[in-house]
Amino acid sequence: MHSTKIKEGDDREEMELNQIWRGCRKIQGAIFRYNFDICADLKQHDPSCSGFVSEPIFTAVLGKYRKVAGMSESELRDVTDYFQIRDGRVAYRQFCKVVCSETLHKTAKSDLASGLEWNDPWHVNVIPQPEDRRRLCLILVKIAQLSHIPLMPYFQDYELIAQNVGVVTVAHFSRVLHFMKIPLSETDFLLLLRRYMKDGYLVNYVAFLKHIDNIIAYLGEHLLLDNSHDIIKDFPGRLVELELSQLPAIDGCKVVHPIFPDACNMPKKNRNQCDILFCIQNYIYKNQVRTTEFLESFDSLNVGSITKNQFERGLSNMGVGKYLTQREMSILLERYTDPVDTNRVRWRNFADEIDTVFTIKNLEKMPQCVVESPLRHIQELPRPGAASWENVPLNIRDLCEDAIAKIRIRIRNRRLYLHPFFRSYDKLNSGHVRCNITKQIFRTNGILLSDPEQDSVLSRYGNELGFCYTKFLDDVDPAEYAMPTMVTKQELVECPPFARDNLDPEDVSEEVIVRILTNAKRQAVVKSVSVMEFMKDYDRHREGEILESDFKRALDNSSVIIKEEEATILCNIFRSPTRVACVRYRDFCKALDEIFIQLDTNMGDQVVTAVPLLHLPNLDCVDCFLSFDERTICSQALMKLARKPDEISNLSQVFKDFDREQCGSITQNQFLRGITVRDMHVMLSSREFQAICKCFGVKKGMCMEFNYREFLKILDVLFTTGQMKRNY
DSSP: OHHHHHHHHHHHHHHHHHHHHHHHHHHHHHHHHHOOOHHHHHHHTOTTOOSOBOHHHHHHHHHHTHHHHTOOHHHHHHHHHHTBOTTSOBOHHHHHHHHHSSOSSOOOOTTOOSSTTSSOTTOOOOOOOHHHHHHHHHHHHHHHHHOOSOSHHHHHHHHHHHOOSSEEEHHHHHHHHHHTTOOOOHHHHHHHHHHHEETTTEEEHHHHHHHHHHHHHHHHHTTOSTTGGGTSTTTTTSOOOSOOOOOOOBTTBOOOSOOOOOSSOOOSSOOOHHHHHHHHHHHHHHHTOOHHHHHGGGOTTOOSOEEHHHHHHHHHHTTOGGGOOHHHHHHHHHHTBOSSOTTEEOHHHHHHHHGGGTOOTTGGGOTTOOOOSSOHHHHTSOOTTOOOGGGSOHHHHHHHHHHHHHHHHHHHHHTOOOHHHHHHHOTTOOSEEOHHHHHHHHHHTTOOOOHHHHHHHHHHHEETTEEEHHHHHHHHOOOGGGSOOSSOGGGOOOOOOOOSSSOOGGGSOHHHHHHHHHHHHHHHHHHTOOHHHHHGGGOTTOOSEEEHHHHHHHHHHTTOOOOHHHHHHHHHHTBOSSOTTEEEHHHHHHHHGGGTEEEEEETTTTEEEEEEOOOOOOOOOGGGOOOHHHHHHHHHHHHHHTTSOHHHHOHHHHHHHHOTTOOSEEOHHHHHHHHHHTTOGGGOOHHHHHHHHHHTEEEETTEEEEEHHHHHHHHHHHHHHHHHHHHO
């Protein structure tokens, strides 16, 4: 045991010495690069030539050169502590001997021009994991394949400006790789930094370029450079066809194969023209990009064609170029090549074909045409990084369906609203959260699933960005519980497609009408929209009637989504008796408002009163039930606490500090801490405290919280009642 402690102490001391020597090496390199004399500055503050200065003076002198030498504050502090003696002074003469390697009066020599005398020019870090080492080799081979010109001049240009010998910053290293069009994912770039990082903030590009040159020479000798795509075909945007060992679980998601991010998650075979166009349409639709605005600026003569270089620049400006390889770009150029001039590209044909994801050209000439946006194949396009669900084994798909069914039942029975939980972790509004966050949200809301069921759900909705909670909530939380259904789903009858000419409201069953109105009411409640505000804009003269086309358009604008046949049925039900082409929208809105208000007519005064209806959820649960003895104890405890209500103790401010979400409830521990701050905990025993927590308990997911707002109201009522009794 004693020997183990001695060994740990030796290791700690060795780490401290390495830290001090690293700081001294940085100062040495700065001295020989910039030729400044730290020792002369220190000697000015030592008139007696004793070889010692005070600690503030030593720190101030080194602080002037700290940023130039690239030292951190901790390294400066370690160097100062190392050369400090017992009386607090610093032996700067010993420091100068270590840094300058000779005397205080060092003469400049022409053969010392860099700081590499104390640094290893081939410094690299050790990668312990064998999977990471093999992956690093593949990355270097890929870079060697794509680097058709020498990389050394790009790094040397930065070295001439920054005066760094053999190293560059991480930002410049990334810029050079991006300029050379070497595609690397974030994980691959971090792996390169782990290998070639030096001094914590610089990259040793000399060792990096040496390894690249060695790989190029080796491939050239074995005649594999031209056929290297057979070894690493389309790496890293595709799956690597090597028998690598299974990677560990990352962020709660089990990784079975080393998958690298890809724009459209296509398989390892080359994409054809349709796949390329679908990928571009998917990007254009998601980012709402206007294709014409990026290409028409190159067509000054408005002839409909531009050069190939201009076409590539336009795609890069709109953000599509980074998702296309050179082969795919050549396929795209060949598809839209101008038959008159083969050196130009017909960009108008490209823009018209891409814009079909939004609408159809010349739609004003086809008023009866129904446009589907986005197209079906765009909606069903696999998400980036997600596995094809059709290729997943049948047992995993069945397990996922069972898990989703359990989640639906839990959401419907407990009236759970999961959107705020996911959005609170989605700071960028990307629609994705981490996989471990998803598991945490499931546990918080009492959605208990086994590990295989959780893995199956994550594999279905997971991709390279994480867990796609928007698609997940669309499938498991349709919000059908917001309004009571009149009939069961099995009894619902699809509304037959009626023709406008022979459609009669009497021919439609009452059950179908009730179902349509219930669907519209449900959407109005869930989305909290006022349909009247959207319809009255079309009624300029405030007659209470609008055209049938305006009625349907207002429904679409208000996000009340119903079928075309159902909208036609509503138009016939509320059709104006004087104007056949108009609809009485006020009667329709009055029918929808029945979910918010109740009209009460007083027959004596002939006054119609609107009574608002407010849905208050029942917060009581089985765990909050109090027996007779518990109610007696709780009432006695509340009478004690009523001596210090909120206006005296100001408890509300303490509780509000704990309630950051302003939901009106805090944990029992926070409640105890709040009354302890106001010295009110001495009034209660442990039984009385438990009785009060049980009386004002609120079930939040799997936890029991304390409703402090109701608690403060009760204290104010008891205090006011006690004052009134004393006054009487």
